[in-house]
Amino acid sequence: MTTASFDPAALRAAVRGPVALPGEPEWDAARQAWNLAADQHPAAVLHATGPDDVIAAVGCARRAGLRVAPQGIGHGAGALGPLDDTLLLRTTRMTHVEVDAAARRARVEAGAAWEPVARLAGEHDLAALHGSSGTVGVAGYTLGGGLGWLARQHGLASEAVTAIELVTADGRLRRATAEQEPELFWALRGGGGSFGVVTALEFELFPLAEAYGGGIFWPGEHATAVMRAYREWAATLPDSVSTTVRLLRLPPFPQVPEPLRNVPIVDVGLVVAGDAASGAELVAPLLAATPPPLANRVGPLRAPDLAFVHGDPEQPVPGVGHHALLRELPDAAIDALVAVAGADSGSPLLSCELRQLGGALGRRAPGSGALGALDAAFALYGVGIPAGPEVAQAVQERLDAVVEAVAPWQAPTGYLNFADRPGGDSADLFDGATHARLLALKREVDPxxxxxxxxALALPAA
Ligand SMILES: Cc1cc2nc3c(=O)[nH]c(=O)nc-3n(C[C@H](O)[C@H](O)[C@H](O)COP(=O)(O)OP(=O)(O)OC[C@H]3O[C@@H](n4cnc5c(N)ncnc54)[C@H](O)[C@@H]3O)c2cc1C
Incomplete structure (x- = not known):
């Protein structure tokens, strides 16, 4: 793009939402993402109030030679590159959520987080396909696929989408459905946020009257035994159960119970879409095959509780992560992970997690979106808190070491929502045909x- 002169007054006159500029009193608050590790320096920040603001802002930015970076709550901010000559378009004032219980559908504005969706749907014994944290944005999560507690039963959140409204680079508000703008509809379901500024999403909800789940925690010295037992147990589970296993070192935050603070832990997280009796029966073989846990926090859940089962932070925190998809998890892979991130490894990471895939996540339905399925057995995600430059470097090096350790079992593709690093190549995330199709659409709608x-889907330099 060519850079012309940016006239903030013209932008302010064109939109209803507040515009913040460098040096102004509200600048630091306006540019701050949920991920406190992201130090964003755009040319300006607009907090859009609705589609009209988005249309006006896209037009102003195009005329001024600025790029536009849509951002919701900002959990994924770490993956954005430098924002020079870029208008950061925040959607956090666009948070309206509607649930139509009879139709089992929700419509949300692009800045909504999952928690209100889960709460409103839960009032009708319905569940959305959100992930482990209610603070994550519906838009960013769903555009990247969306791997949640019901994913082995119902698939990726992007597969439950019925319509997405967005403003494309030409300033047009479009509605993408299976019938209308089908190529955009395909791309937006798991292909990321490169195709326009999403203003609203509509998606299916699923009946969930009761569930069972939580976390079971063991001292980190049992990691190898627990992970091996977990792998055998997980392989026997029906699709109605989703599970994770994590190597943890939890900070002394108030919400972390005393025996779990600052010590190496291995935990299994799970959600059973079913009643407590059948849930307890499904968990029993894991407990029988592992040492006595430090804490067993598994019990009956209602649908909205699923947004909190994982104990993810509920306030903004700094975090950097890295990921890989694994084809399989043999003993050697478990040994490699425990060596690099377990109790005696000296790892500075907060968490090194494996999420069980399979079930509906492995089945690509007719008419599925750009992601459709995850062709792997487990998703690995490591994360650390970069508290100061030295720790930040140690965390990044350890994240590299974790992914390197599992390289022999790594699947050829990746997962956008866990690809946290800036400058990552989207070609590494998708199979060749999908990536080429995404790139072709990007060239068409945003040349x-x-x-x-x-x-970003890297386009050849203009
Ligand atoms: C605590 C935590 C828990 C998580 N748990 C899970 C999980 O269980 N499963 C999972 O799959 N992922 C999970 N994630 C990853 C999360 O899904 C991604 O970080 C996602 O990108 C966050 O979306 P956001 O809207 O909150 O973030 P943002 O940073 O606001 O958005 C991320 C990206 O999405 C795109 N985007 C956002 N809004 C728009 C818009 N309106 N129009 C166009 N593009 C847009 C942009 O490309 C943006 O850079 C988790 C992340 C965190 C921090």
Whole structure:
């Protein structure tokens, strides 16, 4: 793109939402993402109030030679590259959520987080396909696929989407459904946020009257035994159960119970979409095959509780992560992970997690979106808190070492929502045909690369 002069007054006159500029009193608050590790320096920040603001802002940015980076709550901010000559378009004032219980559908504005969706749907014994944290944004999560507690039963959140409204680089508000704008509809379901500024999403909800789940925690010295027992147990589970296993070192935060603070822990997280009696029966073989736990926090859940089962932070925190998809988890892979991130490894990471895939996640339905399925057995995600430059470097090096350790079992593709690093190549995330199709659509709808996303589809320099 060519950079012309940016006239903030013209932008302010064109939109209803507040515009913040460098040096102004509200600048630091306006540019701050949920991920406190992201130090964002755009040319300006607009907090859009609705589609009209988005249309006006895209037009102003195009005329001024600025790019536009859509951002919701900002969990994925770490993956955005430098924001020079970029308007950061925040959607956090666009948070309206509607649940139509009879139709089992929800419609949300692009800045909504999952928690209100889970709460409103739960009032009708319905569940959305959100992930482990209610603070994550519906839009960013769903555009990247969306791997949640009901995913082995119902698939990726992107597969439950029925419509997405967005403003494309030409300033047009479009509605993408299976019938209308089908190529955009395909791309937006798991292909990321490169195709426009999403203003609203509509998706299916699923009946969930009762569930069972939580976390079971063991001292870190049992990691190898627990992970091996977990793998055998997980392989026997029906699709109605989703599980994780993590190597943890939890900070002394108030919400972390005393025996779990600052010590190496291995935990298994699970959600059974079913009643407590059948849930307890499914968990029993794991407990029989492992040493006595430090804490067993598994019990009956209602649908909205699923947004909190994992104990993810509920306030903004700094975090950097890295990931890989694994084809299989043999003993050697478990040994490699425990060596690099377990109790005696000296790892500075907060968590090194494996999420069980399979079930509906492995089945690509007719008419599925750009992601459709995850062709792997487990998703590995490591994360650390970069508290100061030295720790930040140690965390990044350890994240590299974790992914390197599992390289022999790594699947050829990746997962956008766990690809946290800036400058990542989207070609590493998708199979060749999917990536080429995404790139072709990006060239068609945004030939100048106006829209900047965390995982930009790299266009040849203009
Ligand atoms: C605590 C925590 C828990 C998580 N748990 C899970 C999980 O269980 N499963 C899972 O799959 N992922 C999970 N994630 C990853 C999460 O899904 C991604 O970080 C996702 O990108 C966050 O979306 P957001 O809207 O909150 O973030 P943002 O940073 O606001 O958005 C991320 C990217 O999405 C795109 N985007 C956002 N809004 C728009 C828009 N309106 N129009 C166009 N593009 C847009 C942009 O490219 C943006 O850079 C988790 C992350 C955290 C921090």
């Amino acid at each position: 100048e690369g106006l829209i900047v996303s965390g995982h």
